[in-house]
Amino acid sequence: MSTHPKRFEILLVPAHVEDRGDASVADSAVRSAVVEATGRTGESGYPIYEGHGVVADIDPATGAVEALLVDGRELDYGLTALTREPGAA
Numbered sequence: 001m002s003t004h005p006k007r008f009e010i011l012l013v014p015a016h017v018e019d020r021g022d023a024s025v026a027d028s029a030v031r032s033a034v035v036e037a038t039g040r041t042g043e044s045g046y047p048i049y050e051g052h053g054v055v056a057d058i059d060p061a062t063g064a065v066e067a068l069l070v071d072g073r074e075l076d077y078g079l080t081a082l083t084r085e086p087g088a089a
Contacts, residue, residue, distance in 0.1 A: 004047050004060035007036045008083040012070070015080045025082065031070070034086045042067055058083060 011029040026032075035049035035056055042048045042057035044066040049056050057067035063083040068075050075081060 004037060005085075007034055007051075007086055008049055008056075008058055008063065009034050009086045009088070010049075010054055010056060010065065010068075011082045011084065012075070012079050013082060015078050017080075026084075030079065056081070 010033050011026060012031045013025055013029050017025055017028050033052035033054040035051040035054055035058075038048045038050050040048045044057040046057040046059050046066050049058050053071045055069045056065050058065055065081040065083060068081050
């Protein structure tokens with residue numbers, strides 16, 4: 001059994017933000033949420049993480065968000081979901 005991260009921070013940023021390796025990405029986030037592993041697996045086959053109105057299937061090896069609901073709805077067009085370790089600058 002592999003060990004998965006217990007939590008991620010999800011940043012919802014406008015899709016036009018190009019510099020994804022800089023702190024400006026976090027500064028441009030329209031919303032962020034720390035999500036924690038639930039111990040369940042989503043339809044995508046990846047672990048489900050939940051918190052602060054966000055439910056996400058996240059590939060723990062890459063941090064890629066495979067499925068996402070924000071306040072029970074799909075992500076608005078023009079927004080991209082990125083992950084990072086909580087507290088990372």
